[in-house]
Amino acid sequence: MIVVRELTKRYGPTLALDRLSFEVRPGAVTGFLGPNGAGKSTALRVILGLHHPTSGEALVGGRRYDRIRRPMREVGAVLDADAAHPGRTAFHHLACLARANGIGAARVTAVLERVGLAGVAHRRVGGFSLGMRQRLGIAGALIGDPAVVLLDEPVNGLDATGIRWIRSTLRSLAAEGRTVLLSSHLMSEMALTVDHVLIIGRGRLIGETSVARMRDRFARDVLVRSPRADELARVLTGLGAAVTTTGDGALVAVGVDAPTIGDAAAAASIPVHGLTPRSATLEDVYLEMTSGAVEYRAAAERTARP
Structure with a gap:
């Protein structure tokens, strides 16, 4: 050690x-x-x-x-x-x-x-x-x-x-x-x-x-794909989730985790074709945590947004 x-x-x-x-x-x-x-x-x-x-x-x-x-x-x-x-x-x-x-x-x-x-x-x-x-x-x-x-x-x-x-x-x-x-x-x-x-x-x-704790701490949303996306969106909204739709018809749910979404879809007999928890990458977390410790920045970096 x-x-x-x-x-x-x-x-x-x-x-x-x-x-x-x-x-x-x-x-x-x-x-x-x-x-x-x-x-x-x-x-x-x-x-x-x-x-x-x-x-x-x-x-x-x-x-x-x-x-x-x-x-x-x-x-x-x-x-x-x-x-x-x-x-x-x-x-x-x-x-x-x-x-x-x-x-x-x-x-x-x-x-x-x-x-x-x-x-x-x-x-x-x-x-x-x-x-x-x-x-x-x-x-x-x-x-x-x-x-x-x-x-x-x-x-x-x-x-x-x-x-x-x-x-x-x-x-x-x-x-x-x-x-x-x-x-x-x-x-x-x-x-x-x-x-x-x-x-x-x-x-x-x-x-x-740990990387596992970091992923849990910086969890962002869950990407959901279903042929009955509108119905599933109403179910998830009823659970208190904030739900938006992507350009290709998938749902992005914030405020509920993947197991809860899967259970709710099963209870409503709504098929789910994809369920992907998404979190900040290690790079995202690293940049957030070190933003005040970087000694050398270009002008574009000082004005850029993540």
């Missing part, structure tokens, strides 16, 4: 982290979200012992990262897909990491198989595509079979196949009981991948929730 307590980090007059506190638990993929300059990368670097906090602490498994004797056996991280030397082969890169942490060569072969790079194990990294380098980075993160995995923007520049692979890999790691923390700006992808979200702005935690 990752525990961040009252973490503050200053770079001269700049306050990058301001008493930031959160926990990341095992068994789920946690998304780490925030605008540019919010402090996400700084927080990850402090967790990994690359930066020292001004005050507060960041613990992994109850210890500071720099006090873990063989850290790759406990924490795997990808902060930069280009970290591997381009002149080394994939196997040699991972073998160096393994040797430094007392890990046998058999594990190198195993992680190359897991990330789909066994067929190019002896090719130089300089000839790899971005997607292949991302896979190699994750192989390095997994070389010590760690319980904790941290990834910073792992889907940047990937094609659809690479994105799907990373998504399934992260969910598989969480299903194995590992702690997975993922930072990304791609809201559509985060909505498909994460179970829990941490949202920060200006170095502070401004929101924390």
Whole structure:
């Protein structure tokens, strides 16, 4: 488990982290979200012992990262897909990491198989595509079979196949009981991948929730399709719902949930061909929650409406 307590980090007059506190638990993929300059990368670097906090602490498994004797056996991280030397082969890169942490060569072969790079194990990294380098980075993160995995923007520049692979890999790691923390700006992808979200702005935690609770909290309406839409609209209005009609004849009901609509339609013997609860997207919620924490806006953004 990752525990961040009252973490503050200053770079001269700049306050990058301001008493930031959160926990990341095992068994789920946690998304780490925030605008540019919010402090996400700084927080990850402090967790990994690359930066020292001004005050507060960041613990992994109850210890500071720099006090873990063989850290790759406990924490795997990808902060930069280009970290591997381009002149080394994939196997040699991972073998160096393994040797430094007392890990046998058999594990190198195993992680190359897991990330789909066994067929190019002896090719130089300089000839790899971005997607292949991302896979190699994750192989390095997994070389010590760690319980904790941290990834910073792992889907940047990937094609659809690479994105799907990373998504399934992260969910598989969480299903194995590992702690997975993922930072990304791609809201559509985060909505498909994460179970829990941490949202920060200006170095502070401004929101924390599960994706399921977020969908319930920001529920908007229910889209209903029926060949007897007019009759169903009267039934739903009688239940206190506000009902409008779309251009293609579907109903949009506010104030009642999908099960209530289904039960009411069944009781009135009205067929229903479609019943779709709709809620705000993760992007909608993220933009709403971070609207006061964005440091850089274009003129059009300041006047635009969501």
